[in-house]
Amino acid sequence: MQSSAPRTISHAPWISPAEWAAFEASGTNAHRICSITGAWVERFGQDLLFNYQNPSQLERLRDEWAARAPAYPFTPQRIFGRALPVQNADRMAPVLLEGDPGEPVETVVTEAGMKIGLDFAAGYSVGLFLDQRANRAALRSYRPRRVLNTFAYTCSFSVVAALAGAETLSVDLSQKSLDRGKTNFTLNGLDPAAHRFFADDVQETLPRLARRKEQFDAIILDPPTFSRGNKGRRFRAEDDLEALLRSALELAAPGARILLSTNCTKLNVPELERIARFSLKAARMNGALQQTPALLDFPRGTAASTVWIQLR
Ligand SMILES: C[S@@+](CC[C@H](N)C(=O)[O-])C[C@H]1O[C@@H](n2cnc3c(N)ncnc32)[C@H](O)[C@@H]1O
Structure with missing residues (x-):
């Protein structure tokens, strides 16, 4: 389970293309690709999920992703955004920011070969921590x-x-x-x-x-x-x-x-x-x-x- 508590992060925030390739090679296509203080980006198969506390973090991460994307062997099918609320009561499901709204919100990801079904509309959490x-x-x-x-x-x-x-x-x-x-x-x-x-x-x-x-x-x-x-x-x-x-x-x-x-x-x-x-x-x-x-x-x-x- 991921914490929404902001913690100071002091190292290069994006995983490298070599690390991305190592995830692929190990049969894992569900992993984080970036973490900054209080916000992060996850890859779930062909989709990306941007988690953020405020719109400026979302904008920064989307700009950085756009600049870096060509380095990775990957083109996202969809980009989702999920606002991280202060109160649990305000938690909401991710919203589609980019991609075809007609595509099914359910998808399957892998971790060391294990398959796990995700649902971007099921609620705040998509199905795998x-x-x-x-x-x-x-x-x-x-x-x-x-x-x-x-x-x-x-x-x-x-x-x-x-x-x-x-x-x-x-x-x-x-x-x-x-x-x-x-x-x-x-x-x-x-x-x-x-x-x-x-x-x-x-x-x-x-x-x-x-x-x-x-x-x-x-x-x-x-x-x-x-x-x-x-x-x-x-x-x-x-x-x-x-x-x-x-x-x-x-x-x-x-x-x-x-x-x-x-x-x-x-x-x-x-x-x-x-x-x-x-x-x-x-x-x-x-x-x-x-x-x-x-x-x-x-x-x-x-x-x-x-x-x-x-x-x-
Ligand atoms: C954060 S998730 C647990 C994550 C899980 N360990 C994993 O790695 O996928 C919390 C889960 O606990 C369940 N839950 C909360 N309180 C519970 C209780 N008192 N008894 C049984 N389940 C509970 C919720 O329904 C929810 O599915």
Whole structure:
């Protein structure tokens, strides 16, 4: 999930043509191409999405793109713009700035060969959070047998795990997002009927799974900064992440890996590590904390803060 909080960026903001080619060569056509403070540009297959806080940033980025475009092996089919609001309540779907309005708003992108369906009209988020790419790759490399993907959204973590042979359980409040997740399974030649999808509140589902003595070899915890769940139950990352991790630890098989990730600006990596150590101690469990490699298209401080816990 991408943060809209402005962070100062001090390096060359556009990826190089060689980096673009490296994404292509790795089977990835969904990545950032530019980041400046408080604004960025994403490539999604044949389309570009300009994210900006004010019109002058949009103008600057479009001018810079126009000057640089000939260097890249790419001609965008469409250009979308998405205003980044101060308040979540003001979030709106991207708007088409250039291109044929008659073209379908749904498209399919690839990440290391995995296919993910996007929808530019579905809402504020189009269907794939690019800053979780390294965490998806890490999950795939762990080859877990049983995976619990909480706050699953369009189930991209579940799909990578299933491609590596896992049985997955995806939990999200939104049936619509889970239905998109099932389509993502199908797009990748995976049978969604062989996997579980629970349209429910994660905070209520985890204790229920624990009562049933379910166990998982990998658990994904990448919640939103704030949400309201069933019966108006509140989730606020800064207050509730620790309790979420404690519930997840009850479901962790020996040697399990747990991803703790957040865009909440109050929870940086040292704070996540503190929460992880404290929760392990409270649960009388041992674990090692690991980082995922930085992404070349996300300047420092612009991707979600992340810690992987590996239980001993
Ligand atoms: C930012 S997305 C998660 C992104 C996801 N981890 C990924 O990488 O694609 C937040 C998702 O959490 C879901 N959600 C929010 N609160 C929830 C809750 N209490 N229980 C279950 N799902 C929730 C929303 O419906 C939304 O799909």
